[in-house]
Amino acid sequence: MPELPEVETVRRGLMAVFEGATLIKAEQNRADLRFPFPKDFVARLEGHKVHSLGRRSKYLLADIEADKVLIMHLGMSGSFRIETEQTKKMPGLFAHTRSKNEKHDHVAFHLAPPNAPNVKVIYNDPRRFGFMTLAKRSTLETHPLFEKLGIEPLGNALNGAFLSKRFANKKTPLKAALLDQRIVAGLGNIYVCEALWRSGLDPRRSANTISGRSGNGTKATERLAHDIRATLHDAIEAGGSSLRDHVRADGSLGYFQHTFAAYDREGEPCKRLGCDGTIQRIVQSNRSTFYCPSCQR
Template sequence: MPELPEVETVRIGLASLLEGGTFRRVTTRRADLRFPFPERFAERLAGARVLRLERRAKYLIAHLSTDEALVMHLGMTGRFHIQAPGEAKPHLIGDYEYSTGAAPKHEHAVFEMQGGGRITYADPRRFGYMLLVPEAELAAHAMMRALGVEPLSAELTPAYLASRAAGRRSDLKAFLMDQRIVAGLGNIYVCEALFRAGLKPGRPASVLATPTGKPTAHATRLVAAIKAVLEAAIAAGGSTLRDYRQADGQAGAFQETFCVYGREGEPCVRPGCRGIVRRNTQAGRSSFFCPVCQR
C-alpha cells in the first residue's frame, strides 16, 4: 500500500490540473470500488470547482466550490493517469505493486476538466474508494475523526509523542503505526525513522517519556528522524515498490537510499557500525533493523 510520501507525490502531480479547475464531466464505469460510488456522484461533481487539493494521512481531499469534499483513497493498486491540455497522451502518476498498463477494464472513473485536461482513475484490485462529504461534516467523518497529528506538521513534537507514549507497553513500531497517534506513517518509513533515531522497533514506546511524562532524548531524536525521512522521500518522489512513478513518469528514487528496509543480511550503513541488518515480524509486518547500533 502506498505510504505518505507516495500519496503526497500523487497530490503534487494532480494539483497542477485539479487546483482551480472545474469538472466538466465525470464518468464512472462501474457502480463501486471498495465501496459504492456516492449517490449521484457524477452529477454532484459536474460544474464543481476545486478550491484546493490536500493530503490528510493517506487520503487525498479535493475541497470543492459546492461545499463538499471529494475524498480519495488509493487502496493498494489505485493510480491516476493525467492528460493536461495539449498533451498527446496521458501519463501515469501513481502505480503501486502491480503494473497492468492502461487496460480499459481497470479504468473505473474519468474526470474531464473545463478548458481541457483529463484524469483517469485505474484500480485493478479495487481496494481504493471515493467519497463525497459535506465540508461541515468532514472533520467528524468516520474516516477522519480518529486520525492523529500529521507527521510533517508542527503538532508532531517530542512533547506530543511523550504524552501519548507515557506508560504504554506496546512496542515503538506498533505505536508509530497507530494512525490515531501519527497519521500516515507506514511500515517502510517507520523502519527507516527508527534506524535514524537509533531505536529498536521492539523497544517499549514508554522509552519516549520520563516517569513524569516529559520527553526523553529518544523522543527528540525520533521526531527529527520521522520528519527528515519523510521529507527526503517526498523530495525523491517516493519509493518504487515494483512500479511506483512520479508525476513526470519517472520512478521514485528513495528506495535507493534505504538504510535498513529490505536489506536483511546486508552490512549496516552507519559509519563505524559492524552490524548486519536483521528482519523480524511484528504484527504480521516485516521489521528491518540493525541489532548493533539500534538499541
C-alpha cells in the same frame, strides 16, 4: 500500499490540473471499488469548480464548490494518469510499479483548468482496494474516516513532548505505537522502519521506555520526532525530483525504488557509519520489520 510520501507526491502532481479547474464531466465505469460509490456520484461532481487539492493522512481531498469534498484513497494498487491530447503521465513515486492497463480504468475526471487546455485524469486500480466518496467540508473532521486520526507527522505538532505524552503508558512495541493512526496519522510500515533506523531505536522496545517520567520530551523522543519528519521529507523530495526529472519516452514518469537504509534489506550490511551489523527481518503484528540489532537499541 502507498504510504504518505507517495500520496503527497501524487497530490503535488495533480494540483496543477485540479486546483481552479471545473469538473466538466465525470465517468464512473463500475458501481463500486472497495466500497460502493455514493448515490449520484457523477451528477454531484459535474459542473463544479475544484478549489484546492489537499491531503489528510493517506487520503486525497479535493475541495469542491457547494461545501463538498471528494475523498480519494489509493488502496493497494490505485494510481492516477493525466492525459492531454499530446501527453500521458502518472504523478507519484511508488516502491512498486503502477498499472497502465486500461481495463482497470474505473473513474475519469474531465477537467477544464484555468488558462490551460482541458485534461483527463483517470483513476486506475487493478485490485480495487481504493475508493472514492463525498463528504461535507463543514463536517469533515467528524467524518468516520477522520474523527479518530492523530496528528499529521509533517507538522510542528509532532515533537518530543507529544511523543513522550502519548507513549507514557504504552507497553506496546515502539513500532506498533508509531503505526497507531490514532497517535500519528499516515505513518506506514516502510517509513517507520526507516525512521527508527535513523534514530537508532529498536522497534521491539516498549514505547514507554523512551518517554521519560515528566511527560516532557526526552533525547530519544526529540530525535525520533525529528527523524520521522526528515525521513518523510526526504521521500517526498525524491518523489518531487522524479516528477521533474525522470520522464520516460512515452511521457510517463519514471518509477524507482527509494534508497532504503533498513526496509527490505534483510541480510545486507548496515549503512550506519561505524556499524558492522547486518539488517535483520522480524515479524511484528503480521508485518515485516527491518532493523539493525547492532546499532538500534
